[in-house]
Amino acid sequence: MSSSDQIPQENDLPKSQQTPMNIDGNSTTHFGYKTIEKDDKISMVAGVFHSVAKQYDVMNDLMSFGIHRLWKRFTIDASGVRPGNKVLDLAGGTGDLTAKFSQLVGREGKVVLADINSSMLNVGRDKLRDKGLVQNIEYVQANAEYLPFEENTFDIVTIAFGLRNVTDKDKALRSIYSVLKPGGRLLVLEFSKPEHELLNKAYDFYSFNILPKMGEIVAKDGDSYQYLAESIRMHPDQETLKSMMDNAGFEQTSFKNLTGGVVALHKGYKF
Amino acid sequence: MSIFTKLAASKIANELLLPQAVTAALELIINKALAMNINTSVSFSAVAQKTLTLKLAELSFPLSFSVNSSSKPVVVIVSTLAEQSDCSIQTSLYTLKKLKDNQSLTQLIKQDELDVSGDLKVAQQFANIAQSLEIDWQSELANHLGDVPTHKLLQFGNKVTKSFSTKSKQLEADITEYVVHEKRLVVCKSQVKAFNQRTKEIANDVSAISKRVDKLIADYASK
Numbered sequence: 001m002s003s004s005d006q007i008p009q010e011n012d013l014p015k016s017q018q019t020p021m022n023i024d025g026n027s028t029t030h031f032g033y034k035t036i037e038k039d040d041k042i043s044m045v046a047g048v049f050h051s052v053a054k055q056y057d058v059m060n061d062l063m064s065f066g067i068h069r070l071w072k073r074f075t076i077d078a079s080g081v082r083p084g085n086k087v088l089d090l091a092g093g094t095g096d097l098t099a100k101f102s103q104l105v106g107r108e109g110k111v112v113l114a115d116i117n118s119s120m121l122n123v124g125r126d127k128l129r130d131k132g133l134v135q136n137i138e139y140v141q142a143n144a145e146y147l148p149f150e151e152n153t154f155d156i157v158t159i160a161f162g163l164r165n166v167t168d169k170d171k172a173l174r175s176i177y178s179v180l181k182p183g184g185r186l187l188v189l190e191f192s193k194p195e196h197e198l199l200n201k202a203y204d205f206y207s208f209n210i211l212p213k214m215g216e217i218v219a220k221d222g223d224s225y226q227y228l229a230e231s232i233r234m235h236p237d238q239e240t241l242k243s244m245m246d247n248a249g250f251e252q253t254s255f256k257n258l259t260g261g262v263v264a265l266h267k268g269y270k271f
Numbered sequence: 272m273s274i275f276t277k278l279a280a281s282k283i284a285n286e287l288l289l290p291q292a293v294t295a296a297l298e299l300i301i302n303k304a305l306a307m308n309i310n311t312s313v314s315f316s317a318v319a320q321k322t323l324t325l326k327l328a329e330l331s332f333p334l335s336f337s338v339n340s341s342s343k344p345v346v347v348i349v350s351t352l353a354e355q356s357d358c359s360i361q362t363s364l365y366t367l368k369k370l371k372d373n374q375s376l377t378q379l380i381k382q383d384e385l386d387v388s389g390d391l392k393v394a395q396q397f398a399n400i401a402q403s404l405e406i407d408w409q410s411e412l413a414n415h416l417g418d419v420p421t422h423k424l425l426q427f428g429n430k431v432t433k434s435f436s437t438k439s440k441q442l443e444a445d446i447t448e449y450v451v452h453e454k455r456l457v458v459c460k461s462q463v464k465a466f467n468q469r470t471k472e473i474a475n476d477v478s479a480i481s482k483r484v485d486k487l488i489a490d491y492a493s494k
Contacts, residue, residue: 067288074288076350077352082354082355104339106320132344
């Protein structure tokens with residue numbers, strides 16, 4: 001890949017997009033179990049994803065035993081996507097959802113793969129081009145809190161396993177709401193709280209004992225996968241996220257637990 | 272199947288992400304078959320961006336097949352999205368088999384075994400593509416196993432298939448023979464029951480006579 005073909009790094013983004021504005025006066029946020037300055041979260045999360053980008057797909061398959069493919073398929077099925085739709089795959093990473101959406105929206109439709117992380121976006125773009133998917137996909141490096149699109153642009157916005165890494169989730173939800181067309185819908189696929197206590201305990205053991213070791217062996221980065229486990233625990237549970245979506249203006253919000261609540265798909269409409 | 276059983280089955284299937292697993296497996300198989308197709312005359316232009324939906328009685332979810340010809344190679348996407356279908360067929364796997372055996376489409380519709388809505392031509396075009404696919408299994412296998420093992424494997428496979436076919440024909444003939452001729456001659460359950468009852472009665476009678484004879488002999492000896 002030529003250097004001109006590279007997607008700009010975070011530092012190339014406008015300053016307003018690099019550092020979220022501190023509206024509520026609280027200058028700290030979570031990075032896994034650590035409490036850090038809000039201004040530091042973007043670069044710390046970026047560090048995690050720059051490190052794991054190349055092994056991201058392999059690790060996803062290993063960690064979830066391939067079930068993440070079924071969760072993503074469920075999201076596509078629940079989106080009600082139609083030929084001609086405009087779809088924003090936010091925090092789209094290596095483009096699993098984009099690939100499928102691109103095939104379903106057809107020539108008249110468009111899919112925008114957006115991610116704040118240039119490494120993930122580069123890996124995603126190469127993967128999709130290798131699959132022959134070039135016609136209706138655009139790539140944008142963007143922060144979910146400050147989406148660089150006009151209001152009422154998209155029929156569908158999806159964010160799969162990305163919202164928990166966003167510094168100010170409320171702001172991101174408001175930003176998504178603004179770029180959705182009336183009648184459009186947001187689908188948030190994210191790790192959540194298992195419904196049963198036994199499953200919760202097994203999941204905890206797996207996340208904190210096995211997952212970081214897997215990361216160490218395969219991606220040579222145990223810390224990033226320790227962060228993954230911690231960030232999942234710090235992410236709002238099903239009901240909290242639903243009310244956050246309500247507060248952002250979404251209507252008819254609902255969620256569906258998948259695999260016993262390990263993952264939940266939240267859905268909300270803009271009318 | 273009652274409506275409650277159907278609902279419960281559908282709920283369990285959804286919990287286990289069965290619709291997604293089935294569509295993923297079908298998509299993989301279909302696109303693998305398309306990639307292995309050696310018939311270059313197969314054209315997808317007639318079904319480009321068209322969607323065929325199949326609602327099978329055995330499945331609690333629809334199966335939609337859409338052709339995406341804008342990507343190279345052409346791919347078929349399988350999903351459970353049924354809203355934007357160009358042709359929708361409601362039937363069962365058994366009826367689909369009948370269709371394959373060239374049973375009349377009209378007859379099956381009349382018998383309520385098949386319900387078609389939308390453009391029937393789309394379904395026919397999908398069926399034509401499926402029938403015109405040609406896969407050279409031997410060379411595909413040879414790419415992975417090598418020429419000699421493939422030849423041996425196929426030879427063994429043909430032998431097993433032939434033997435299986437002969438055995439199944441023999442079994443079919445035996446069953447037919449039994450149903451048509453032998454079953455009529457075989458005694459039924461009630462006849463066996465009556466026979467057993469009669470045998471028991473005779474055994475009792477013999478036993479009573481035997482006791483009486485013994486008694487008479489004993490009386491005669493004492494005199």
